[in-house]
Amino acid sequence: MLKDVQNEKDLRNIPLKHVGIKNLRYPIIVLDKKNKIQHTVADINMFVDLPKDFRGTHMSRFVEILNNFHFKIEPKTIKEILDDLKKSLNAQSAKIEISFPYFLKKEAPVTKIESFLEYKCGFKAYDNDKKYNFYLVVEVPVQTLCPCSKEISKYNAHNQRAKILIEVETYELIWFEELIAIAEHSASSPLYTLLKRPDEKHVTENAYENPKFVEDVARDVALKLKEDKRIKWFKVEVESYESIHTHNAYACVDSLTL
Structure with missing residues (x-):
């Protein structure tokens, strides 16, 4: 032994x-x-x-x-x-x-060409003799376009990739796909793996017509999560990889602050 x-x-x-x-x-x-x-x-x-x-x-x-x-x-x-x-x-x-990594097949907005896009998903859980907590987590890559830059600039507005992190505790099943859709619809524009020129034109113009700060994105996601009766608790974090700054922009909200 x-x-x-x-x-x-x-x-x-x-x-x-x-x-x-x-x-x-x-x-x-x-x-x-x-x-x-x-x-x-x-x-x-x-x-x-x-x-x-x-x-x-x-x-x-x-x-x-x-x-x-x-x-x-x-x-x-x-x-x-x-x-x-x-x-x-x-x-x-x-x-x-x-x-x-969690992959979904996604259509380009105009040409409808399909390609896979990677999302970072996950679970967290904690269990003791008194309580069990289970959380779904998704991290969604998106695009943001600065409202201030659009307002003060003569020609354009700075835009960049960003990420939205959503963590939820639920009363019943919620799919990753549902949380991903909420995140993408709350950004200036979703991201795609494969775009042809007509798609690039659409994405660029769509983001320009939908400028958002990270604060806007966090609040829009929070409103959608708050309306879902299946969700017991949530936390939203938005981080933008700023294209004209050396720092990132960040915003956070959780359901306890609402």
Whole structure:
């Protein structure tokens, strides 16, 4: 028998809130609204609490438990993963963070040529004996065009890529696609992977006719999320990679401030 060092008694009398593994690259299968499932590769963080009298946790068990679910990751299985973590590691609480590229096929606005666009999606969940919290996360690339620049400039207005990060806690199922649509409709313009000249003309002119600060985008997203009765809590962050500044522009709102 090999000595179990992790289970040695620790006399420093300090409990740890989170111990576990970070940045595990792992193949997963997630639900896709149109195609039912989508295969992707995730970055996964998994943690449990550690009582004050245990020296360490058993790191191998985190991956062993994940393996038991045969790569399928969805809200139901995430709760089961956390339950198994607590049971296997004698923990009172467990936490998981999963982030992965999620691809949707998207039509160009004029020519209707299709191409895939990558979004960054994920899940977060925390479970203890008293409460379970589960969150959906999407990060959506968009375009913003500055209203001030348009107003004061004779010829044009500066525009740039931006990203919208939405995190929600819900009462029932919401698809990534729904949150992505809210984000894209709240920006000056969506982004596309493949555009021909007629498409470029449309996107450029559409953004010019729809100028927005990051503050505008954050508020417009928040209004749409607030109207959705399936959403219990939300947070919105908008960051614009400014084209005429060396810094980024940023705005944030969550439902507790409304």
